[in-house]
Amino acid sequence: MDTVARLVDEKPLVIFSKSSCCMSHSTKSFLRGFGANPTIYELDQMPNGQQIERALLQLGCRPSVPAVFIGQQFVGGNNTVMGLHVQNKLVPLLMRAKAIWIWNENMVAEKPVVIFSKSSCCMSHTIKTLISSYGANPTVYELDEMPNGQAIERTLVQELRCEPSVPAVFIGQQFVGGAEKVMSLQVRNQLVPMLIRSNAIWVWNRT
Numbered sequence: 001m002d003t004v005a006r007l008v009d010e011k012p013l014v015i016f017s018k019s020s021c022c023m024s025h026s027t028k029s030f031l032r033g034f035g036a037n038p039t040i041y042e043l044d045q046m047p048n049g050q051q052i053e054r055a056l057l058q059l060g061c062r063p064s065v066p067a068v069f070i071g072q073q074f075v076g077g078n079n080t081v082m083g084l085h086v087q088n089k090l091v092p093l094l095m096r097a098k099a100i101w102i103w104n105e106n107m108v109a110e111k112p113v114v115i116f117s118k119s120s121c122c123m124s125h126t127i128k129t130l131i132s133s134y135g136a137n138p139t140v141y142e143l144d145e146m147p148n149g150q151a152i153e154r155t156l157v158q159e160l161r162c163e164p165s166v167p168a169v170f171i172g173q174q175f176v177g178g179a180e181k182v183m184s185l186q187v188r189n190q191l192v193p194m195l196i197r198s199n200a201i202w203v204w205n206r207t
Helices: 002-008 022-032 049-058 078-086 090-096 122-133 149-160 179-187 191-197
Strands: 013-017 039-042 067-070 073-076 113-117 139-142 168-171 174-177
Touching: 002 013, 002 039, 002 049, 013 022, 013 049, 022 078, 073 078, 078 090, 090 149, 113 122, 113 149, 122 179, 174 179, 179 191
Parallel strands: 013 039, 113 139
Antiparallel strands: 013 067, 067 073, 113 168, 168 174
């Protein structure tokens, strides 16, 4: 047990695996898909691998691999990880452990307008053009050009219920919505006042 505790200490995400185990490979690939960079221990390649495997079995991990620890806490095997994902609990767990860095950490902080976009998305282009036409200079993240873009996209869908995932617009650090919501605000003459309040644009009646 002490050996396992030392191996997971101060590591946000740890996976005990075997290089020949297909379920271990699946779990590693799945968690990396969120932008995580897990510490991997391949038990069949470690001198004390059998000792560690016995300790994992004592923790209740059956089969012994994959065994996933998030934030130094034993989570479980592949079925548990998938279950957390289905319940929309996996991403928050990874976030709290600082295993993944996504939009709500720093990407929207202190930025008056942020647009999550894809370079190939015509609606994203429309919203970027619309907001820029008012004199705003939005911070734009093109998810299809970012290494952790898929992880961010999953979070936009799962945590904010943003469907489709892009464009996703934040004004004054608050999530506004997608293209339909932004266009609705414009029609109701509410978009410009919102941009003014967030200091995204400067107009004559602010002086």
